[in-house]
Amino acid sequence: MVxxxxxxxxxTAHRVEVAPGLTVMEGARxxxxxxxxxxxxxxxxCSTCHVYVAAEWIDRLPPRDEIEQDMLEFAWExxxxxxxxxxxxxxxxxxxxxxxxxxxxxx
Amino acid sequence: xxxxxxTTAPIVVIGAxxxxxAAASKLRDLGHAGPLTLVGDEPEPPYQRPPLSKAYLxxxxxxxxxxxxxxxxxxxxxxxxxTGRNATEIRRDERQVMLSDGSALPYQHLLLATGARPRxxxxxxxxxxxxxxxxxxxxxxxxxxxxxxxxxxxxxxxxGLEAAATAVKLGLQVTLVEAAPRILGRVxxxxxxxxxRELHRAHGVDLREGVGLAHLTEAAGRVTGAVLTDGSHLPxxxxxxxxxxxxxxxxxxxxxxxxxxxxSVDAYCRSSxxxxxxxxxxxxxxxxxxxxxxxxxxxxxxxxxxxxxxxxGESCEYQAKPWFWSDQFDVKLQIAGLCGRHxxxxxxxxxxxxxxxxxxxxxxLEAVDAMxxxxxxxxxxxxxxxxxxxxxxxxxxxxxxxxxxxAS
Numbered sequence: 476m477v478x479x480x481x482x483x484x485x486x487t488a489h490r491v492e493v494a495p496g497l498t499v500m501e502g503a504r505x506x507x508x509x510x511x512x513x514x515x516x517x518x519x520x521c522s523t524c525h526v527y528v529a530a531e532w533i534d535r536l537p538p539r540d541e542i543e544q545d546m547l548e549f550a551w552e553x554x555x556x557x558x559x560x561x562x563x564x565x566x567x568x569x570x571x572x573x574x575x576x577x578x579x580x581x582x
Numbered sequence: 583x584x585x586x587x588x589t590t591a592p593i594v595v596i597g598a599x600x601x602x603x604a605a606a607s608k609l610r611d612l613g614h615a616g617p618l619t620l621v622g623d624e625p626e627p628p629y630q631r632p633p634l635s636k637a638y639l640x641x642x643x644x645x646x647x648x649x650x651x652x653x654x655x656x657x658x659x660x661x662x663x664x665t666g667r668n669a670t671e672i673r674r675d676e677r678q679v680m681l682s683d684g685s686a687l688p689y690q691h692l693l694l695a696t697g698a699r700p701r702x703x704x705x706x707x708x709x710x711x712x713x714x715x716x717x718x719x720x721x722x723x724x725x726x727x728x729x730x731x732x733x734x735x736x737x738x739x740x741x742g743l744e745a746a747a748t749a750v751k752l753g754l755q756v757t758l759v760e761a762a763p764r765i766l767g768r769v770x771x772x773x774x775x776x777x778x779r780e781l782h783r784a785h786g787v788d789l790r791e792g793v794g795l796a797h798l799t800e801a802a803g804r805v806t807g808a809v810l811t812d813g814s815h816l817p818x819x820x821x822x823x824x825x826x827x828x829x830x831x832x833x834x835x836x837x838x839x840x841x842x843x844x845x846s847v848d849a850y851c852r853s854s855x856x857x858x859x860x861x862x863x864x865x866x867x868x869x870x871x872x873x874x875x876x877x878x879x880x881x882x883x884x885x886x887x888x889x890x891x892x893x894x895g896e897s898c899e900y901q902a903k904p905w906f907w908s909d910q911f912d913v914k915l916q917i918a919g920l921c922g923r924h925x926x927x928x929x930x931x932x933x934x935x936x937x938x939x940x941x942x943x944x945x946x947l948e949a950v951d952a953m954x955x956x957x958x959x960x961x962x963x964x965x966x967x968x969x970x971x972x973x974x975x976x977x978x979x980x981x982x983x984x985x986x987x988x989a990s
Contacts, residue, residue: 504650546956
């Protein structure tokens with residue numbers, strides 16, 4: 476299992492174990508982390524699973540593809556470096572210890 | 583007006599799909615602490631339908647990943663999930679719902695989130711003739727598909743087209759027939775129909791429009807093909823029927839609730855009985871001087887959440903913000919707004935393979951279809967939500983930055 480910490484906008488942290496092969500979005504969903512809506516269920520169609528990745532993790536994640544990049548540009552208060560859509564990040568053992576912070580709201 | 587929230591009254595939700603689950607979750611989020619029961623007729627807990635015709639059928643998404651909540655969720659939120667049973671009757675004077683297992687559930691408020699079911703062809707059931715709505719449907723189809731088989735898709739709506747695209751990826755020989763003059767005729771402009779016709783043909787789909795099904799042919803109870811309205815006979819090993827859905831209104835109708843292309847609700851998601859609400863695919867609601875019914879995840883979630891809020895004594899109006907998506911081959915289609923009364927369509931070339939069709943009624947933007955152009959979708963969604971004015975000439979020039987449309 477891979478340990479991921481989701482920090483809500485109000486500071487509440489949820490450290491959970493996620494199975495490799497799921498997405499970071501599914502890790503939040505399956506562990507009841509509030510604030511990641513993922514209305515489209517992971518199709519990269521809605522931008523409501525947006526998070527800010529902790530600075531030290533930016534370069535350790537696979538890069539965004541063009542669609543994610545474009546969706547993020549119009550997410551709620553995107554950050555050019557740290558914003559990601561969690562449905563597009565597949566959980567792998569290398570992500571053990573990942574920390575993401577949720578925005579105040581989803582678009 | 584905000585009344586005191588009714589937080590302990592028993593609430594029953596009929597229908598454990600996207601809308602039913604969204605409402606139940608929202609009720610708990612808002613502090614409802616009374617008995618809360620979610621009743622679903624399928625054996626599975628609430629799951630996502632959109633991947634069924636795509637990633638799930640392709641074998642790219644495991645079954646467990648379809649579930650909208652982990653199984654522990656229901657106990658954690660003290661939510662009673664009753665699967666594999668129907669509501670058979672609503673006794674409005676007693677405020678009770680009768681279930682197919684013989685039990686009765688009392689309610690203070692009832693939400694009908696009964697969804698929709700596929701329209702079927704007339705005539706007897708044949709082996710090899712399938713529909714695409716439920717997980718069980720997808721499992722049957724996944725079981726039946728084999729490379730090289732001949733698949734006939736009846737109906738050129740989004741479900742038919744997605745099924746066709748997935749089947750091609752799985753190595754089947756696919757023919758799609760649409761009885762209307764063009765595919766997507768009910769939901770998209772000519773330009774979008776043209777785009778997807780070309781896409782499917784380029785991937786080898788034998789796509790035929792203006793020709794419908796006369797009848798299926800069979801041998802020993804198994805489908806062998808179809809005779810089309812032009813008299814031709816098409817051999818087929820499998821048939822997928824994608825000719826739309828019917829809202830599940832029978833329970834509401836039998837209870838005497840007003841129905842009009844769905845269970846009629848007002849702007850507050852209330853049916854003609856103020857103790858009974860409806861949301862999602864089964865509900866028709868007022869929208870811009872007409873009554874509409876939307877078949878989409880976005881509507882199911884948003885409308886159910888408004889219904890949940892109002893069940894607790896609030897009076898929130900549901901402001902529908904229609905949006906949809908479909909994935910076919912390498913194209914991601916995202917739709918903002920609702921097609922229906924446009925008189926002009928402006929095409930905008932996007933970066934790379936992107937393209938978008940902007941539907942105008944007079945000067946007013948009605949809807950946008952964005953193909954592989956998520957930026958357009960996101961901008962269009964905001965523009966439509968804010969009802970901002972849009973200059974068609976500005977849109978048409980791909981050199982113009984769409985961000986200007988969002989500047990106040």
